[in-house]
Amino acid sequence: ALLWPRAVAAGVPVRRVYRLGASCAAIGTSLSLLSSALVATGQLVAVVDVVATRSGSWRGALVASATVAALWPRVTRWPARVLILLAVVAEAASGHAASTPLPMAATASFAVHLTAVGVWVFALLAAVAGSEPVVTTLKRFTRPAVAAAVVVALTGAANTVLELAEPRQLVTTAYGLVVVVKTVAFAAMATLGFLHYRRRRAGADAGGVTRPVRAELAIAVLALVLATVLVGFPNPPRQDAALAEAGGLAGVLDGEDALSLARPAGDLVVALSVVPPEPGPVELRVDVLGLEPGESISAVTVSAASDGAQRISADLQTCGPACFSGPTEVPAAGRWTFTVTVVTADEQFEVTAAAPLPAPPGDEALDEAIAAMEGLSSATVTEELRGAVSREPIVSHYTFEAPGSMRFTVEGGSGLVVIGDTAYRRSEPDAAWEPRPWPGDGFTWPEAYYAGYWARGATAARVLGTAQVDGVATTVLSVARPDVDAWFELYVGEDDGLVRRMVMTADGHLMRQTYGEFNAPVSVEPPISYTSS
Template identity: 30%
Template sequence: MAFLAVALGGHANSADPRFAAVATDALHLLAAAVWLGGLAQIALAWLPLERTVDRQLRRAVMAGVLERFGRVALPAFLIVASTGLANAWIQLGEPSALWQTSYGRLLGLKIALVAATALVSYWHAIRLRPRLLRANPRAPERLERRHWRLLGSEPLLTVAVVGVAAALVAFPLPPRQLADADEAQALAGEACDPCPQPKPRANELAVAEQAGSSIAAVWVRRDGTGLAGRLRVLDRDAKPVASARARIRAAEQTSCGPGCLDFRLRSLAPVLDVRVRERDLTSVARVPVRWRPDDNARARRLLRRSQSAMGELRSVRQHERVTSGPGSLAETWYRLRAPDRLAYRTNGRAESVTIGADQWSRVAGLPWRKDRFGGGGPAFRTRSWFRWTSYARAVRLLGVRREGDRRVAELALMDQATPVWFRLTIDLGTERVLRARMVAGGHFMTQRFAAFNRPLRIEPPVKSDVG
C-alpha cells in the first residue's frame, strides 16, 4: 500500500492510461525496493566484515546468503526492467523524447545506471560466484577479491540510481503529460459554448489565410473525387463581413449568408484561389486545401515532438512579420538563449532584454528602463516560448515534401474558441519548426526560425545606460 500511495502522489497519477501508469509504477517501486534494497542491505551488513573474517565464513556467506538472495533478485530485476520500460513509454510518448528532452536524457541516465548495476550483478553472481563455490580446495585469491569488489560497487550505483530517480520526480511533468496538459486545455469543451467558429469534424480540414484586412476561413472535406466545403469571410472580431463579395475560382458556389459561400470542386485541388472584394479593394487569398485525412493522429504526435524539440533548444533566432492588413507591417527580430534569456528589437526601434525575472526596455535611443518581467509574475523561461499545442483543438497533416536537402511536413492547427489558425513547417530530420504562419482577427503573422543552437550572447544593458 505504501508503494501505491507513492505512485498515486507522483507523475503516474496524471498519466494516460492512469490505471496502467499507477499500477506499473507501484510494481516498479516494489520490485526496485526488493532488488536494490536487498543489494544495499547485504553490502552494508557483510562488506565491512569481508576483510576481517576467514575464507570459510566468506564462502558460507556466498552460498548461504548471496545465492539465496539471487533467487529473489533476478525476478525482481526483470520486473524492474519491464515496468520501467512501460513507464518510460507512458511518460515519453515517443522514443525521440529520450534524447530530445531534458526529462528524457535524465531518464536515459537512470536506465544506464540500472543497466550498469545489472551488469555488475551478473558478473559477480553468474560468472564469478559459481566458479568460487566450485573451486576445490580453494579459489584463486584474485577472483575472490574481484567478486567482493564488484559486490561493493553496487551500493554506490544504487545511490546514483535513487538520486537520478529523485531528480526525475522534481520535474513538474514528463514530456507526454506536459503536452497532454496543453492539449487538454486546448480541447476543453468549456472554453466556449457556443464557439465563435465551428470545430472541424474528423474528416474536415479547417484552414485560413489573409484576404486584405479580413480572414478567408475554409472548412473543407473530401467529396468523391472532389472537394466540398464552406468559406467564411470574417472581420477582426470573427464576425461575418456582410459587405464582402467572395468568389472561389473554378468552384460551384452558392451563398449561405453574409460573407459565406458553400462550394464544391470537381477535383482535389491543392489550393483554393479566393477573391474577396470589400468596397473598392480586391484581395486574393491562396488557401491550402490538400491534406491527409487519415493522418490526424500522426499530425498530433508530430506537433508534440516538434514543440518539445523547440523547447529543448539551447538558442535560436526568430524573425517575425505582423500585419493587420494592407499598409501596416511590424517586424521583430528575436534572440533566445536557454534557459531564461530573450532579446528583441523592432523596426520601430524598440528594444528589450529579458533575463529570468528582470526585463529592460527602451524606445528610439532613450535610456533603458528596468522592470519585472510580466509585471512580477513567473520568471521567463525559453521552454515556455513555444506553445502551439494550446491552440491545437484540431491538427491536420497538410503534406510532406522536400525543400532542398530537407524533408519537411506542414501542419494545420485550428482553435475555434479564439479563433486562430496556424500552419507549421517542420524539418522532419530534426523535428524543429522552420516557419509558422498565424491567422487571427486583425493579426496576420509569419515567423521564421534559424541559427538553432548556435553561440549567442544576451547580456543586461550597461548600468550607465539604465535610467
C-alpha cells in the same frame, strides 16, 4: 436650420449658435478619430488607416461637413440645411445602427432620431437665449418641439428594438441600462414640457415658465451626454449575438475531422474550412474577419481545381454576418487548390489556398515539433509583422537562451531584455533602459513556450505537404486556434523536427517568423548601460 425663420424672429443669434454647434461636432469627431487610432495602434499617424475604414470614412465626412459649416462666412438657410443633412447621415452611418440586422432601416431611423433631437433641443435653447419674452418664444416653438418629441419617442423605440434582442436585455446589459436611463430622461423632459405649457396657458409669470424650461434644457444636455456614453459601447446585445454566431468556428472545428486555412485579403482575413478534409461529400465554411460596422458581404463562392484536372464549385449561403457555408462533393483524391471569391458592396476579392485531400492528420507531427523546439538551448527569430497586406512590416529580432532569457529589438525602435523575473525595456534605440518585474513566476524558454503558442486551444492540425526553407526540407503543418481566431502554418524540418518558419494569420496580425541558429553559443545579459550605472 429647420427652424431658421422662427429663430430669427425670436431674436436668437442663429449664425453664432450654428457655428458653435458645427465647431463642437468637428472638434469632437476629430478627437474620436485620433483616439481610435491611438487605442488601436499607439500612434496618432494611424488616423489615416482609421479614416480609410467604412466607419472612419463616415466620421471623416462628418468632420468635413461640420468644418465647412463652421467656417462658412455668411451661411444661409439652405446651405446650412444641406450641411446638417450630410452631418446627420454621416453620424448615423458611422455607429451601431450600421451593424444591426437591418442596417439601412436602422441608419435611416437613427438619422431621423438625431434630427428630431436637434429640433427639440434647439427649441428649448431658443426659449432661453432669445431676445423676446420666453412666453412669446414658446408659442413660436411649441408645435415643432412637440412633434419632434413624438418622433424622438418613436424612433428611439425603433432603434432599441433593432439593437436589443429581447426586452430583458434592458436590465441585464450595460447597453440596455443606458437606454433605460435615456428613457427616464425623455420622460422627465416631456413632463417638464407639459408643466411649462400648462403654466403658460394659465397665465403664469415669466419666472414660473422659465424655470421648467431651463430644467428641461439641463436634462436634454444630460441625455446628450448619455447618448455619447451609449456610442462608447462597441457591441449592443443584438450585435454581440450576431458576432457570437459569426464566431462559432470553434464549435465547427472542435472535435471534428477538419481542415482550416486562412489567407489575408486587403484589410480582411478569409478563412476556409473543409469538413471532413477528404474526397466525398464535404461542408465548406468561409469566415471573413475584419469587417467594419455596416460593411456586409453579398456573396461568397468557392471553386477548386485538383492536380488531376477535376473541378468543383459551390455558392455558399449565409450562416452569420461574416460566415458562409454550404455542401459540395470532392470527386477524387489529389492536391486541391481552392479559390474563395468574396463580394462586398464596394469590391470583390479572391484568395487561394492549396491542400491535399485527404489531408493527413498533423497532431503527432505538431507534438513532435513542439518537443524538439522545447529541447533547444538557444535560438534566434526574425519576425515580420503587418497589420494588413498593404502595410510595411515591423521587423524585429529575438535571441532566446534557456532556461529563461530573451533579447528582443525592433528595427529602429524599442528594445526588451528579459532574464527570469526581470525585464529591461527602452522605448527607442537611444533611450535609457528601465528595469521592470516580469509578471508571474518569471519568463521561461523553451519549456511550455511553444506548447502555449501553437497547441493551446489548437485544432484541425493537418499536413499540407513539403517545402524548402533556406535549403532545408520541411513538412508544412496547418493549425487553427479558433479560441483567438488565428491560423498557423509551421514549416518543420524533416530531419530534426525543428520549426524553420511560422506564418500566423489573424485579423490585423499577419506575422512571419524565421527560426535559426539553433543551440548556438549565445549569452543574454542585462543591458550594459544599466549594469554600469
